[in-house]
Amino acid sequence: MFDLDQTLENPALRRFLKLDKSVEGTVVHQPFSTDPAYALKEWDVITKVGATPVDNQGRVKLGANLRVYFKYLIQKTAKNGKVPLTIVRAGKELQVQLPVSSQRPLAIPNLDGAYPSWFVYGPLVFSTATREMINGLTSGHLAVGSPLLKRFGDQPAFPDESLVAVSSPFFPHKLVKGYDNPMLQVVKTINGRAVKNVGDLVAFLRDSKDEFITIEFDLRGAETLVFPRAEIAAATDEILADNGLRSQGSADTLAVWNAKASR
Structure with a gap:
């Protein structure tokens, strides 16, 4: 997952997004793709990865005393190249399937031991x-x-x-x-x-x-x-x-x- 996000702790940001007090999650700051069919849009709030809630710092709980960045769960939750996310967009809760890859597409890639064309x-x-x-x-x-x-x-x-x-x-x-x-x-x-x-x-x-x-x-x-x-x-x-x-x-x-x- 190569989308960029930001925390949802600021009160003005929450008012700007017109979020209910019960909504917790992390804000999509820059989607990886601007394709209209892409699952995430700017200002979406990711509230769950699979069934795991995401807090306002972009963290998820692993056990009683451990919190980690939500992207830690992506590789563990993804199936067939997609990860299920719950998001809030324009005040409505949606379920989306986000395509994910282990390698970031780059205009100038690393060779990683291969030969170039x-x-x-x-x-x-x-x-x-x-x-x-x-x-x-x-x-x-x-x-x-x-x-x-x-x-x-x-x-x-x-x-x-x-x-x-x-x-x-x-x-x-x-x-x-x-x-x-x-x-x-x-x-x-x-x-x-x-x-x-x-x-x-x-x-x-x-x-x-x-x-x-x-x-x-x-x-x-x-x-x-x-x-x-x-x-x-x-x-x-x-x-x-x-x-x-x-x-x-x-x-x-x-x-x-x-x-x-x-x-």
Whole structure:
């Protein structure tokens, strides 16, 4: 449960919510999702987790002399990915089933020992942005204003959102002559189209018929890269061979790249 809450001890807050004196619980300060179908809304008062009452400090009783934060009960009460809550909304008591997960969805996730999705396109390596990349930022222009810092800790802004970054320096090639190294910069658009995730980027590159590929980065002062589409596509195999790379991407991005053959 990743919703944020606050205590219900303040008298003015209780009057603002028009709560009966008998109501005890914790106030939903920031719901994890703003989707209209989401079970919790701002200003809901969570009064019970399952059958266990929640007090005005957001605590639940465990035995005669022990009180703990109510979220302790979430994992113990949840069944089939949902936890039953009793809430008060606009003065009415409701029963809701709140979807819960053990992992918080993040726009910039941790790898946790896994490998990120990645894809080589000409002299560039695109990758899903991860928290581990932040360690590569310096105190210079790469860090100032970087979405890797601005979006740190954010949940995805929409389903399947993940930031896409250039994960390594350019591979040597004449196509990059005169361009600054965009390592650790986050891709904003390809040919003016916003990028949702690395799979979305690969699909666009796969299907593009434009004469040029333009890559805009989400960083003030960053260059926009322009490549002739036919030339950068033709250079990819050469670059892979010259640098001893046996694959153009991770299994998931290659599945997207090769999907065109099945159409």
